[in-house]
Amino acid sequence: MKTDFYFVGLGGQGIIKLSEIIAHYGMEIGEKVKFYKEVGLAQRGGSAHGEVRIGDVFGSRIPPFSADVMIGMEFSETLKAIEFLKPGGVVILNDHKIYPIDMMSETEKYPKDEDIINLLNRQKVKLIQIKAAEIAEEIKFPKAENIILLGVLAEIISLDKVVLIKVLKQHVPGRFIEQNLIAFDKGVDIAKNSVVK
């Protein structure tokens, strides 16, 4: 048995932290784990991605069309993960658009929502769309988009929440634990009330 997770987004969104938590969750439940993170110029606003493989696998990179779950933190960055996504897999898509600097004055060049959704639908994925940035504003913790998505993920694919919360606490600074737990619960609630298409 194996589960492959593909996380994609932009530097500064907390995507690597999110993948790291899932990797440590895998360790905590006693499985074999592979964890790859893209370390490029992400700090300078570039693309960032993480791959976590839990179970019986060898390579640290997810082969094409094999990821069971994909979490996209930035709308168009999701496109970069499509070649790794298993047809019929689960996609958690954060409805957050960040324009690159050279596109800021020409936002119409940014890919259209329906084009991206259409590609995902053709892969027959189970798609859940979340506006994590809005929820993060609501709970007055704008940096928590990633942890809200973690809550959504935990609910959608039934991760062991007790173990996951234990790992979460180990991976966020002490003074932010309470706020992160609120964000996590918020994610779980949203997933419970969401429609998976």
Add this chain to the structure above:
Amino acid sequence: MKKLMTGNEAIAEGIIESGAEVVSGYPGTPSTEVIINLLPKAKDLKIRVDWDINEKVALEIAAGAAWAGKKAIVTMKMSGVNVAADSLCSIACSGFTGSMVVYVADDPGTAAGMTEQDSRYYAKLMIMPMLDASNQQEALDFTKNAFNISKKIGGPVFLRLTSEVAHAASDVQFEENISKDKDNPFFKRDVAKYSKAKASFCMNQHQEALNRLEKARNTVDSELKIDKVHYGEKSGVIVSGSPWMNLQEAISEYNLDISWLKLGMIYPFSQDKIKSFLDKIDKVLIIEELDPFIEEEIIKIIGQYGKKIKVMGKLDHTLPKVGNYSFDMIKKALEAFLEKKLGSKISHEIVEEAKNLEVSRPSSFCTGCPHRGTYYALNQAIKQLKYKKEDIIVSGDIGCNFLGANPPFNSCWSEVAMGASIGMAQGLKLAGIEKPIVATLGDGTFFHSGIAPLINAVYHNIPLTIIILDNGWTAQTGFEDNPGTIDLKKDERSKKVELMDIIKACGVKNIFLTDPYQYKDTLEVLIEALKYNGVSVVIARRECSLQANKRKVSLPKYTVNIKKCIGCRKCIKELACPAMSFSFSKENKKGVMQITSACFGCGLCKNICPTGAIEVIADED
């Protein structure tokens, strides 16, 4: 005990478990994290861990410790071996009484930029054994093995990882509660071993080095399980490094029972092991990233013992010499080798469509990066001196400074090797280019390899404008300290060396110091420097904003006065600051500029706004 570790973390753990006492190195992706992981533990472990000025000096430190009987390791990226090579060649012939491991990380697929250099050839050149780890567990185990082999043979051993093994993590078994007895340092005077003063010394040392190689091979074959072998069908694969993991994945995914030989020690080769493997198969595929290092050796062995066997690999173009090997590439190579399709065919049409829609994200300087101010002022200085941008060659260097090659600055023309910006600029000048030539490099790079070429420029009086973008850190590799780094006094392990003193001592007469956050001053200084017919050095000094931010340096932030903003977007187009955003709204058809909370407060944008719409936020306190 098991822990999630990257390859570099695993090496750090292997160093601790081996009881090494001296760790030296120079930062370079993908090797940097070994020392980063050890630094906070150094005090408790009572070991020497630090960044040194360049790879050559770092190597000499480790080798000196090994001469005194200690266990030492030096870490570097592949380009670093080129820098250290001169000393390494000599040390590998001398050998020592202690042990020394040279950790080199190669980067197929260039995760970090630079040449796709295959450092395995250095093993041959230096007459040194080399271990090549395929995964994180091996990274830890091979570190310990490398120390053992080194001690046993009395000479240095290479440990090699590639970026995928170095940066990826997996569950790794490690030992806890290691305590090792430390030996007293002792160096026995022996000029026949430790100098090259006579031809007989040199030739004897050469022979000794060759003997050590043989001893290393015997040690691995008889005592250490470093190579692995499996016998199945008569189709056999010889593999090393990270592709072994994807090969195993393919074997498991497609239920294959091929034979395979996985080489952990990739130099010297075990003729016997390879021959007995080849005896049991009737065709062979060699899987190794970068050059056909193993493949050529296999063909040589086949030639020597005259077996007729089909060899596939790079030389017949089954696999490429460029890039790292994905699962898909290995799958395709296996399909060609086994002459059958593996798995069902998947349509890649959807991938093409996704690629066409992708948004490209050009990388620029970070928010508040001082280099933005320097390159902006440089471009303006060139303009004010009535030169065309395409007239002024800017010879760039390794590190963050080279982001100045990207839009909107488009400043740097070339990037060669550490410190090479200054040397290359001299060649261009001597070729007869009359217009001013600029060399730009960071402070870390200047300390590493910029001093000798600067002296050469002064010595031969070659007119150049050298800009040292002094942000106080070796920033691009992950913020390591260097001799010029600001205020490390907290741990008392280092003393700051003043850049200005060095430049003066190199004989430079025309030296300027400027703060790139002060746009007008910087512009003036650069105009002065470009006009000067001789060697001029501009130190553009301001701490890396990410580091300053970590140290809680706080500057007044800026905002856009919407009443004054005419929506021309000059600021965003010319500065590409990640803290800026622009959007159209119903109320404001011309669009609205915004400066987000990411603003660090460099204030550069304020200088270029044509309507003075960018204003400092009044202090709320």
